[in-house]
Amino acid sequence: MARVDKLKERIEIEKKLRKKEDSIRYEFSDGLAVQLRRCVxxxxxxxxxxxxxxxxxxxxxxxxxxxxxxxxxxxxx
Known part of the structure; x- marks a missing residue:
């Protein structure tokens, strides 16, 4: 059975965004934007x-x- 690793960005989102209006900022990248949209x-x-x-x-x-x-x-x- 293959193990699925979480994206480091997903782990960061789950860990840092605990309350309303918390945010995380990343440098712009088209690839990262797509990954983040899917993750969210x-x-x-x-x-x-x-x-x-x-x-x-x-x-x-x-x-x-x-x-x-x-x-x-x-x-x-």
């Missing part, structure tokens, strides 16, 4: 399953700013 999507899905948030809410969101050169992951609730 999965974390939001799991939060809905655990009934932490309602169906139409998002616990985490990704804000990208290519011009300023950063990606920010924010906890909304």
């Amino acid at each position: 999507s999965d974390l939001n899905r799991l939060a809905r399953i655990d009934r932490i948030i309602e169906k139409d809410q998002r616990l985490y969101s990704v804000k990208t700013n290519r011009g300023a050169g950063y990606i920010k992951v924010v906890r909304n609730y």
